[in-house]
Amino acid sequence: MPAQPTLSQITAHLAEIRARIDQAARAGGRSGADVTLIAVSKTHPAETIELALAAGQRHFGENRVQEAEAKWPALKERFPDVVLHLIGGLQTNKVKDALTLFDVIHTVDRPRLAASIAQHAGELGVRPACFIQVNTGEEEQKGGIPPLETDGFVAECRDVHGLDLAGLMCIPPVGDPPAPHFALLKKFARRNGLAGLSMGMSGDYECAAEMGATHVRVGSAIFGVRA
Numbered sequence: 001m002p003a004q005p006t007l008s009q010i011t012a013h014l015a016e017i018r019a020r021i022d023q024a025a026r027a028g029g030r031s032g033a034d035v036t037l038i039a040v041s042k043t044h045p046a047e048t049i050e051l052a053l054a055a056g057q058r059h060f061g062e063n064r065v066q067e068a069e070a071k072w073p074a075l076k077e078r079f080p081d082v083v084l085h086l087i088g089g090l091q092t093n094k095v096k097d098a099l100t101l102f103d104v105i106h107t108v109d110r111p112r113l114a115a116s117i118a119q120h121a122g123e124l125g126v127r128p129a130c131f132i133q134v135n136t137g138e139e140e141q142k143g144g145i146p147p148l149e150t151d152g153f154v155a156e157c158r159d160v161h162g163l164d165l166a167g168l169m170c171i172p173p174v175g176d177p178p179a180p181h182f183a184l185l186k187k188f189a190r191r192n193g194l195a196g197l198s199m200g201m202s203g204d205y206e207c208a209a210e211m212g213a214t215h216v217r218v219g220s221a222i223f224g225v226r227a
């Protein structure tokens with residue numbers, strides 16, 4: 001296993017990434033304050049997450065409900081201002097658990113899931129912010145609504161399910177230049193009146209921030225490589 005990072009390393013990484021985001025956002029004609037940095041803590045133990053919390057980080061991303069359930073309830077109790085983002089695929093049988101723990105869902109990508117989120121959110125009395133994941137690269141193995149079905153699915157999530165739609169999310173195919181995917185996501189968001197763009201990871205968050213991301217999801221550049 002890779003060595004766990006120290007507090008000073010995590011603090012320095014966060015400051016460096018924040019500065020790069022601010023610079024990229026300004027280059028794109030915006031303010032760095034328009035970009036939320038989500039620290040992706042998947043696979044990292046609670047002790048490492050605590051270091052990022054000590055460094056002042058409050059937005060975190062996890063990709064698996066079960067893993068998050070093992071780490072986050074205790075941390076959220078101690079740090080009630082944490083905002084937890086689900087960035088991995090969500091199965092309908094995990095929706096209730098997910099909505100109990102997560103504040104924001106980035107991976108709404110099919111009608112059955114949207115319906116299940118609406119139903120459980122109503123029962124739990126919560127209004128999670130939702131991003132619709134778009135499969136901009138049309139990859140078979142990847143989650144996300146196909147690009148051509150995006151407008152219709154946005155309307156369904158809004159008008160049929162009454163979800164609180166924050167925006168759109170994408171994960172460009174490995175090896176593709178990310179910019180065309182980010183541009184497509186932005187175009188779809190604009191024409192659907194959605195303000196949020198969840199795009200950009202360790203390798204391309206500056207490009208994303210310059211192109212209009214409101215949320216970047218950064219893991220390894222903060223915590224180091226995952227086991």
Ligand SMILES: *Cc1c(COP(=O)(O)O)cnc(C)c1O
Pocket residue numbers: 040042063087088171200201202203217218219220221
């Ligand atoms: C793991 C993950 C990230 C972070 O990836 P890094 O390359 O480590 O920054 C971002 N988004 C999603 C959806 C992920 O699963």
